Amino acid sequence: MTDVLIVVAHPDDAEIAMGMRLRDHTLTGDHVRVHCLSPGASTAEEADQRRSECRAAGALLGVAEYSFSQIPDNEFVERRVEINRELFRVFSKRRPDIVYTHFPDDQHLDHRITADEATTVALREAEALYYFRSPYSHGFEPTLYFIGTPDLLAAKQAALACFHSQQQLDMSVFSGLTELAYRQHLHHRVVERFPDGAHGAEMFRTARQVVHATRPRVSRPGDATPASGAAARPLRGPGHLPAEPGHDPPPHTLSHSCRRASP
Numbered sequence: 521m522t523d524v525l526i527v528v529a530h531p532d533d534a535e536i537a538m539g540m541r542l543r544d545h546t547l548t549g550d551h552v553r554v555h556c557l558s559p560g561a562s563t564a565e566e567a568d569q570r571r572s573e574c575r576a577a578g579a580l581l582g583v584a585e586y587s588f589s590q591i592p593d594n595e596f597v598e599r600r601v602e603i604n605r606e607l608f609r610v611f612s613k614r615r616p617d618i619v620y621t622h623f624p625d626d627q628h629l630d631h632r633i634t635a636d637e638a639t640t641v642a643l644r645e646a647e648a649l650y651y652f653r654s655p656y657s658h659g660f661e662p663t664l665y666f667i668g669t670p671d672l673l674a675a676k677q678a679a680l681a682c683f684h685s686q687q688q689l690d691m692s693v694f695s696g697l698t699e700l701a702y703r704q705h706l707h708h709r710v711v712e713r714f715p716d717g718a719h720g721a722e723m724f725r726t727a728r729q730v731v732h733a734t735r736p737r738v739s740r741p742g743d744a745t746p747a748s749g750a751a752a753r754p755l756r757g758p759g760h761l762p763a764e765p766g767h768d769p770p771p772h773t774l775s776h777s778c779r780r781a782s783p
């Protein structure tokens with residue numbers, strides 16, 4: 521099972537930026553945790569409401585665990601050491617294979633600090649690190665496009681609707697961005713090749729990705745072709761790694777570009 525950890529500054533950051541990608545991970549059988557550094561509220565009552573909104577959205581998307589630190593909004597700079605300590609604690613609780621977090625160049629200072637500190641810990645503890653694009657990312661040039669489906673977009677919209685306290689943000693705008701924003705980055709000839717039913721996209725930058733060698737085939741007497749050398753088995757790109765046994769992706773999803781090869 522692949523362990524996925526999403527580190528965000530505020531409640532709803534994960535669902536806005538990568539609700540479809542998150543749901544695709546859980547449908548594939550991955551264990552997904554979301555850790556939110558801020559309670560996103562100034563009173564205990566509001567914090568309770570935001571936590572329950574997160575858990576409702578997480579339940580719809582299949583999140584295994586939604587956890588929280590208590591770093592107040594707009595105090596991330598002063599609490600940097602505490603954030604670093606908290607993240608080491610979160611990573612040591614269950615070591616992630618794949619980490620997602622904010623893009624370091626962001627218009628929101630809390631997002632910047634989260635990205636910096638999550639990067640510091642993830643580069644020591646995880647094989648793969650991706651930055652998601654959010655509406656506040658600045659100068660974001662994607663390297664990975666996750667192309668959705670109508671089902672995944674509907675799941676994201678349902679998750680966003682759980683954030684009742686944030687409806688002043690008009691969550692329909694965020695799902696609209698998911699449907700359209702990626703097209704400005706891709707030539708129309710590339711977009712034309714997307715499968716029928718592709719619906720929206722979420723964008724990421726790869727900070728680290730490790731690709732394991734495919735296990736060489738053992739040669740047997742009587743084999744028609746030699747099993748050693750480059751011709752025996754073509755090299756596969758990172759988007760064509762073999763699926764893990766028992767974890768074939770559902771037919772509506774694209775192949776998982778960052779899955780570890782079978783050991």
Ligand SMILES: [Zn+2]
Pocket residue numbers: 529530533628631
């Ligand atoms: Zn945020």
